[in-house]
Amino acid sequence: MDDTRAARILALVRAIPSGFVQTYGDIDPRAPRLVGHVLAATKLKVPWHRVVRADGSMTQGHVQLERLRKEGVPLRGKRVDLSAARLPRDITLGMTRKRKTTR
C-alpha cells in the first residue's frame, strides 16, 4: 500500500525508539534529500532529532545533541556514536519488510 516513500519515511521516523537514532541514508539511501524535505513538509510531528546525518552529526543544531543524550543515545564527542546508536533496519523493516527499488 501505500504509499510513497514519503509515507514510509514518516513511519520509520516515528518508529525510532528513544535511545536510538537513524541516518537519513538508512531511511532512504536513494533519496536522503527527500527525507529531509518530507520531514519538513509533513504536518505530523515526528522526532527529527532522532534522525541524524550519515556522519552522526545533525543539521539542526548541537542543542539537539543534548536532547539525544538525554534520550540515552551514546554520543561520541560532537557526533552521535552511530556504531551503537544506529537502529538496525532489520527491526524497523521487520514489521513491514519493505523493499526499495532493486539494488
Add this chain to the structure above:
DNA sequence: AGCGTGACAATTA
C-alpha cells in the same frame, strides 16, 4: 505541465 527547492550522501581532489 515544468522548474526550483530541500532536516542529505557519496565520491573525487
Add this chain to the structure above:
DNA sequence: ATAATTGCCACGC
C-alpha cells in the same frame, strides 16, 4: 581532515 560536485525523489509555485 575539508571543499566542491553530482544524484535522488517529492513538494511548492
